[in-house]
Amino acid sequence: MTKPIVEIDDVVKRFPVDDSFFAKLLGNETYVTAVDGVSLSIEPGETLALVGESGSGKSTLANMVTGLHSPTSGTVKFDGEVVGEATSRNKETLAAIGMVFQNPRGSLDSRLTIKQIIAEPLKARGWSAAEREQKVESLIERVNLSQAYLPRHPHELSGGEAQRVAIARAIALNPRLIVLDEPVSALDVSVQAKIVNLLMELQDELNLTYLFIAHDLNVVEHIADRIAVMYLGQLMEIAPTEVLFTETSHPYTETLLSAIPSVDPTKQKERVILDGDIPSPINTPSGCVFHTRCPLADEHCATQTPAAEHIGESTSWCHYAAEFADDEKRIAGVMSDD
Amino acid sequence: MSETLLEVEDLHTRFATREGTVHAVEGVSFSVDRGEIVGVVGESGSGKSVTARSLIRLEDPGYIERGSVRFDGIEMTDADDRTIRRVRGDGMAMVFQDPMETLNPVFSIGEQIVESIKVHESPEKQGLLDYLNVPLFSSRGKRSQMRQRAIDLMSEVGIPHPETRVSAYPHEFSGGMRQRAMLAIALAREPDLLVADEPTTALDVTIQAEILQRIRDLNEELDMAVLMITHDLGVVAELCDKVVVMYGGQVMEEGPVEDVLTNPKHPYTESLLGCMPQTCARGEPLNVIEGRVPSMVGEPTGCPFASRCWCSSESCTSGELPTEQVGDDHTSRCHHVEELSESMEAEQ
Secondary structure (H helix, E strand, O other), X not given: OOOOOEEEEEEEEEEEEEOOHHHHHHOOOEEEEEEEEEEEEEXXXXXXXXXXXXXXXXHHHHHHHHOOOOOOEEEEEEOOEEEOOHHHOOHHHHHHEEEEOOOOOOOOOOOOOHHHHHHHHHHHOOOOHHHHHHHXXXXXXXXXXXXXXXXXXXXXXXXXHHHHHHHHHHOOOOOOEEEEEOOOXXXXXXXXXXXXXXXXXXXXHHOOEEEEEOOOHHHHHHHOOXXXXXXXXXXXXXXXXXXXXXXXXXXXXXXXXXXXOOOOOOOOOOOOOOOOOOOOOOOOOOOOOOOOOOOOOOHHHHHOOOOOEEEOOEEEOOOOHHHHHHOOOHHHHHHHHO | OOOEEEEEEEEEEXXXXXXXXXXXXXXXXXXXXXXOEEEEEOOOOOOXXXXXXXXXXXXXXXXXXXXXXXXXXXXXXXOOHHHHHHHXXXXXXXXXXXXXXXXXXXXXXXXXXXXXXXXXXXXXXXXXXXXXXXXXXXXXXXXXXXXXXXXXHXXXXXXXXXXXXXXOOHHHOOHHHHHHHHHHHHHHOOOOEEEEEOOOOOOOHHHHHHHHHHHHHHHXXXXXXXEXXXXXXXXXXXXXXXXXXXXXXXXXXXXXXXXXXXXXXXXXXHHHHHHOHHHOOOOOOOOOOOOOOOOOEOOOOOOOOHHHOOOOOXXXXXXXXXXXXXXXXXXXXOOOHHXXXXXXXXXX
């Protein structure tokens, strides 16, 4: 068995909402718990996808892997060593983790040329001007853009082109892990397809590991090896892609899957629609965090926090995971009884 | 009983820019019947949104070069401001893509819904006194009545706790909630036609499913027609009765959703469907459309899709596009419809 490249162990991240002196004095500081006790590991060469609604803590978890946030408690290990915030990491670790953000235009400095943008990480590692020139030229061609783009500025690029530049910058220092935070969510289907293809090519060629954040399950199904489903800062289910899509063992995953619109109008499926919005992460529900919206929840769910249950190849955090996995139709049945 | 509500004919909307005239919409024709849900799909830059804005005459800074938009017997292209205001007041309502930019941050959601109700009730006259709430000139009973109506509308679109939320401001709402508030504002006018410009693009799939369900319910209950602008073919398959596929400011294919999505008769529709990750085996490279959307500056010649099309020939690069009837109410504007259906049969 290979050693995991990233190990996340019981990580908690809380952001203060009100931690002023008076709040502390009165003992009513409030915090947003963005990530609440998540443990997972990423094997070298695999694509692990993180999915969930907005506000489920996907990006915060990814930011702790890249070092943009430091965890409140728990540890993030890269290559077996505990890594902290980006400023405290050594240069090798920094170079080994690349990042691509959601909004391609927002993540490129509008005052720099494309050439300067891609060369920036190289400059930080002390490459000479000549080496940088050569490397930037090979990188821009690697992401299928012509060298004519190098003197341009980000505002002259389309969304897809800007995302290619961001990918070129992320692979500049030959990283081993790339954290992709919704890299294709802002793009049209035809452009999205090209970027997904490019990412798969690069993974094969450069032997990359991806942590892929998305809310579009169609793309995730295509690219990911394993999928971790998050809700309100906690893991709901982790499973290999095929297993997750065919034998769901968590009601939340089921609702996510049923929400995907199908392109085939003749195949209208039974839909599970959740009521209301995701609860506030300031006062998370007791017991299972999903019980307030779960169609199967009972009193037990409201009081007891579910433990991890292993069902086949998947791990599920639901009291009724086993029963749910046995009887896929159950949730649809409950819905139609109402 | 299908009575035509909106009829767009040969619409041309242009923008004068320093680089030249942008032909954003180039001869678009389609119609929406009462109670029908029509989808308009295409990539970014294909002229969908400009078409939608032209319908309610918000095309500024562009201008309508020629063509006609007939809504319920009113010719919108040469109507005066008063008539246009009337139509916006109780005929056509629009929901925009970004709810944060279209809601007014300094008024509470309730006030914004009430304003919409006022516009609906008296589209001709908007007295300043109605807005100032001076005790002598406005009745308290009427005000609380309107507030109650706003609360009813909010619960109708699925906003929880409308009694307390009615006095909340847009920044206190989440994205899905804001979009629902926009929907409430649009519905306050009891429109015959709801024009929705990518209403769910910025939202999560679960919230999207809920909003689509809500639109469908409202369509059935109020017999309200919907024009749905989107780039997601999944949304079209889910919601619409009829679909109009646009590219380069022109209609490429039009027809009933089942027909168009399962049996596309235009290479562009086919390519667009091919790009969807669902249609490809896992781990395999996805199908792509080579090239990019044309710039639309200057007079277009021939088929806008010719440079990216796998079956284009010399006849595609010049002249008018033919409109081929390929089924009941199903038309495709392509020179190679026959070859396309032959090659698809061969594939099967």
